[in-house]
Amino acid sequence: MSKKQYRIAVIPGDGIGKEVMPEGLRVLEAAAKKHGVALHFDHFDFSSWDYYEKHGQMMPDDWKEKIGKHDAIYFGAVGWPAKIPDHVSLWGSLIKFRREFDQYVNLRPVRLMPGVPSPLAGRKPGDIDFWVVRENTEGEYSSVGGRMFPDTDREFVTQQTVMTRTGVDRILKFAFELAQSRPKKHLTSATKSNGISITMPYWDERVEAMAKKYPGVKWDKYHIDILTANFVLHPDWFDVVVGSNLFGDILSDLGPACTGTIGIAPSGNINPEGDFPSVFEPVHGSAPDIAGQGIANPIGAIWSGAMMLEHLGEKEAGKSIVEAIERTLAERTLRTKDLGGNADTTACGKAVAEMVD
C-alpha cells in the first residue's frame, strides 16, 4: 500500500465542469481510502467566467506559483461563449497550462466500454481500444500571426502552423514508445501532406526517421480526411494514433463519439519528464446547453481522475476506478441522458464510488 501524499490542484472551470468535478473527487476519495493513498485537494476558482468577470482575466498573475508545485492538476472544463469569446478563455487558461508547464503530450484513450452501445453497427468491447496521442504545445495552435488593416477592404488575417524538430520528435517518440509497449505494436500517423505542403511533409519525414528507431513497431499513415472516415468504418484498425495539435483534437472527439458518447472520455495533458504538474481533464467542454441541469455524465471526469492516479504511480488505485466505471456501465442501471438513461450526475458519481474496490 502506498504511503505517499499527493497535493492536487482542483480547478472546476465553467459550465458542467463545476458539476462533474465533485463526482470525480468523490470517486478519487473512495479509491484513495481503499488503497491507502493520501490525497490533499486545494481548490481554485480561476479559469472560469466568474473569475474573469471579477478580475478581467482568466487567471491571477501568480497562477504558476499557486499551482506549479502541486503533484497534479485536476481540471473540469473551460469556456462560456455567451459571455467571453472561446479563444480568450482557452488561451487564458488551458493553453497557458499546456505551454508553460510543457505538457507536450495530450493522451486520450478511446475504448468501447461494456454495456455501452456503439453507434457503429456490430461493434463490441474489445473492437475499439486505442490511444490518441495529440501534440499539445505547438502546431496549428500557434500564436504566430496577426490581423492587418482591420475594418477596411484590405483587411487580412494570418496564423502560421509552427512545427519544431524538438516538438515533433518528442511527441513521436512518446507515441512510438507507447505503441511498442502494447500487444499490437501498431502506430498510425495523421497527416495531410498532399494539401499542406510544408509542415505536413516535414511531419511525415520525422515520422519516417523516428520509425527507424522502433523496428518492432508496425506503422502507417493516413491523410486526416480518410483517417476520420476509417475511425468510423474500421475503428478496430487502430492501436496508437498520433497527430498534430489540431488533428489530434479532432480525432480525440471523434474517437469517443464512436464509442457511444464523448461524456465518458478522459484525457491527460502530460509533462512526461515530471518537471511540471500534468493536467487531467475530461475531453468534453463546458457544454453550456446542458449546464445547471445536473444531467452531465461525470464519467469523463472520473476516468480522468484514474489517469491522474496512474500518472502519479498509483496504478492499483487508478485501475480500481476504471474497473468501477466498467462495472457501473455494464450494469446499465445508472446512466446519464447521453447514454439513454435518466440518472443525474450525482447518482452516477455515487454509483461509481460505491463500486470502487
Ligand code: GGG
Ligand atoms: N475539458 C476540456 C475542455 O474544457 N475543453 C475545451 C476546449 O475547447 N478545448 C480545446 C482543446 O482542448 O484544445
